[in-house]
Amino acid sequence: MSSIELDSVSKRFGSVEVISELSLTIHSGEFIAFLGPSGCGKSTLLRMIAGLETVNGGEIRIGGERVDHLPPGARGVAMVFQHYALYPHMTVFDNLAFGLKNIGTPHDEIARRIEEAARILEIGHLLQRKPGQLSGGQRQRVAIGRALVKDPKAYLFDEPLSNLDAALRVRTRVELARLHQQTRATTIFVTHDQVEAMTLASRIVVMNARKVEQVGTPMDIYGRPATEFVARFVGSPAMNFLPVTIRDRAGLATAVLGDGSTIDTAVPLDILPTGDLRVGIRAEAIHVRPDGAVPGKVEVVERLGDRTHLHIRLMDGNTLVAEDKGVSQVQPGDTVPLAVEGATAHLFDDAGLAYHARQ
Amino acid sequence: MAASEHIVGRGIGNKLILLSVVLVAVIWMLPIAWTLLLSLKPNSELMISTASAFHPPYTLKNYTDIFQSSGVFRWLWNSAVVSVGVTAGILILSSLAGYGFARAEFKGRDIIFVLVLLGLAVPEQAVIIARHQMFSDLKMHNTYPAIILPGLSSAFGVFLMTQYFKAIPKDIDEAAMLDNASRFKIFWKVLLPLTVPAQATLGIFSFLGAWNDYLWPLISATKPEMFTITVGMASTQTNFAQSEGLGFLMAQAIFAGLPVFIVYLFFQKYIVRAVAGAAIN
Numbered sequence: 086m087s088s089i090e091l092d093s094v095s096k097r098f099g100s101v102e103v104i105s106e107l108s109l110t111i112h113s114g115e116f117i118a119f120l121g122p123s124g125c126g127k128s129t130l131l132r133m134i135a136g137l138e139t140v141n142g143g144e145i146r147i148g149g150e151r152v153d154h155l156p157p158g159a160r161g162v163a164m165v166f167q168h169y170a171l172y173p174h175m176t177v178f179d180n181l182a183f184g185l186k187n188i189g190t191p192h193d194e195i196a197r198r199i200e201e202a203a204r205i206l207e208i209g210h211l212l213q214r215k216p217g218q219l220s221g222g223q224r225q226r227v228a229i230g231r232a233l234v235k236d237p238k239a240y241l242f243d244e245p246l247s248n249l250d251a252a253l254r255v256r257t258r259v260e261l262a263r264l265h266q267q268t269r270a271t272t273i274f275v276t277h278d279q280v281e282a283m284t285l286a287s288r289i290v291v292m293n294a295r296k297v298e299q300v301g302t303p304m305d306i307y308g309r310p311a312t313e314f315v316a317r318f319v320g321s322p323a324m325n326f327l328p329v330t331i332r333d334r335a336g337l338a339t340a341v342l343g344d345g346s347t348i349d350t351a352v353p354l355d356i357l358p359t360g361d362l363r364v365g366i367r368a369e370a371i372h373v374r375p376d377g378a379v380p381g382k383v384e385v386v387e388r389l390g391d392r393t394h395l396h397i398r399l400m401d402g403n404t405l406v407a408e409d410k411g412v413s414q415v416q417p418g419d420t421v422p423l424a425v426e427g428a429t430a431h432l433f434d435d436a437g438l439a440y441h442a443r444q
Numbered sequence: 445m446a447a448s449e450h451i452v453g454r455g456i457g458n459k460l461i462l463l464s465v466v467l468v469a470v471i472w473m474l475p476i477a478w479t480l481l482l483s484l485k486p487n488s489e490l491m492i493s494t495a496s497a498f499h500p501p502y503t504l505k506n507y508t509d510i511f512q513s514s515g516v517f518r519w520l521w522n523s524a525v526v527s528v529g530v531t532a533g534i535l536i537l538s539s540l541a542g543y544g545f546a547r548a549e550f551k552g553r554d555i556i557f558v559l560v561l562l563g564l565a566v567p568e569q570a571v572i573i574a575r576h577q578m579f580s581d582l583k584m585h586n587t588y589p590a591i592i593l594p595g596l597s598s599a600f601g602v603f604l605m606t607q608y609f610k611a612i613p614k615d616i617d618e619a620a621m622l623d624n625a626s627r628f629k630i631f632w633k634v635l636l637p638l639t640v641p642a643q644a645t646l647g648i649f650s651f652l653g654a655w656n657d658y659l660w661p662l663i664s665a666t667k668p669e670m671f672t673i674t675v676g677m678a679s680t681q682t683n684f685a686q687s688e689g690l691g692f693l694m695a696q697a698i699f700a701g702l703p704v705f706i707v708y709l710f711f712q713k714y715i716v717r718a719v720a721g722a723a724i725n
Contacts, residue, residue: 135618135622136621136622137618137621137622156621157618157621157622158621158622158623158624158625159624162622163622164618164619164622166615166618166619167615168613168615169615170613170615170616170618170619171619172616172619172620172634173616173638174637174638183620183623183625183633184622184623184624184625187623187624187625187629188624231619231623
């Protein structure tokens with residue numbers, strides 16, 4: 086397996102710059118996810134690595150070798166497409182064999198690799214079928230198999246689970262994780278689904294509006310989001326944001342809400358800028374407790390089984406989502422006292438930059 | 445109750461539609477049935493009255509006469525050569541052009557495509573004198589290439605194949621590129637097999653069009669041995685009223701139509717799909 090280095094790569098479509106001087110190193114054997122909303126440039130970046138989009142500036146190296154001038158087939162990568170892109174007129178066997186035949190792999194070697202991939206992906210009984218005779222999940226396995234047989238330097242996945250139903254998506258996600266543990270292959274996984282990115286990747290690249298917002302481990306991204314965008318995009322429900330004023334508490338910031346109630350954060354005062362700030366708190370850090378200091382009125386109760394999400398309007402008119410236990414007794418219309426775990430709270434400035442507690 | 449009334453109503457509606465479709469089919473088949481009946485009657489009886497076609501005696505003599513005396517076989521062969529040549533040529537050229545317009549990026553592509561489409565608006569009659577002059581200058585009249593070549597410029601074929609290639613997801617090309625396939629291999633091994641339904645449609649229309657073509661073969665083929673079946677049949681009509689040999693002429697018509705009938709039998713599925721597709725689009 087090989088590392089992938091992006092060195093100040095840029096991409097323009099006409100006069101629109103969709104990737105601007107982006108640099109990133111993906112280590113050998115790493116499973117990295119490009120996460121972001123539609124149109125953020127994540128698929129374009131993946132396609133640039135694959136060679137399906139030209140690069141307008143910068144360099145791409147795979148395994149130390151510069152590849153941005155090479156055609157897709159010469160880069161030694163394999164890609165799994167969102168819509169599978171299987172050859173409809175060929176059998177599953179021929180789909181898997183096509184790429185190997187093109188590089189002159191001997192027949193017995195082709196058969197051996199296909200047999201091995203079919204065993205791993207449990208598609209041995211499908212080899213003589215055509216893609217039209219397969220279910221969505223089976224097609225996805227064949228698409229992964231087509232990548233697997235090539236023994237590539239890196240695997241590129243372009244939203245490969247988005248066409249599967251919810252149950253199959255979860256199952257395939259687990260299989261992909263298992264496959265990566267077996268192969269230890271360098272993998273780039275493009276998705277707009279934060280759960281997929283969080284569960285599969287060892288590092289996540291969060292992208293927004295054609296630029297990288299943050300690169301980090303899933304828990305970094307979740308626990309210490311670099312920007313308001315990351316904080317909102319990662320995590321379900323999205324992080325709560327409330328406008329606050331700041332009061333000094335022995336060098337740490339205490340956030341004062343509009344109704345006068347306070348949240349004692351662990352964010353050092355000296356790193357905070359002047360100007361308007363918002364406090365960011367995840368739902369799981371807000372609980373209904375008799376000793377809670379922040380009162381609010383419950384508007385909607387969402388029961389998820391293992392936990393309950395309460396949509397609450399505070400006395401100052403702002404709203405937030407709090408988490409309660411699965412068998413919550415809270416009803417819409419109730420006024421409840423909320424306890425906020427200030428230690429996990431973050432502060433955000435006008436530009437959307439985050440300020441966290443010291444580690 | 446209301447639901448069952450609705451179903452009954454729908455049943456009656458379906459029967460009415462079926463009845464009208466059968467009626468149209470019968471009307472459409474009447475001339476063919478009339479041709480078939482006339483072809484089975486002795487010419488001498490038909491000279492007295494064509495009403496004799498409704499009752500025996502019937503004979504196959506007109507058909508046996510085709511085998512013995514006329515140039516129908518030669519004309520059939522000519523039609524087959526021309527139709528197969530035109531069909532093959534259109535399929536090859538339209539596929540290549542369609543792939544080019546759908547996938548290749550080159551300067552002026554869209555303008556050239558529009559120019560090709562404008563070809564649909566130019567009637568054959570408007571250019572036939574110039575075309576005749578050109579083939580005359582080239583001394584090519586009375587040859588197969590002269591009859592075949594003008595038929596190869598199929599604006600419809602290029603349009604159809606372009607649209608079909610465009611409808612194939614580009615992911616497929618890209619997957620093949622990542623599979624190390626050359627551009628030609630992507631065209632030949634991956635995309636072209638996916639266009640078989642369009643090829644079948646275009647092939648059928650082209651074959652039938654070439655088989656039934658009359659004007660250009662009439663102009664280009666002046667020697668009887670180069671006549672196509674349509675020109676040859678017309679040449680056997682000695683006068684407009686056709687008072688003599690009407691049964692023989694009808695037998696020739698039926699015989700000439702047989703290849704088209706056979707093509708239809710084999711490709712019925714594709715023809716229906718092609719016509720339905722053309723209606724929808």
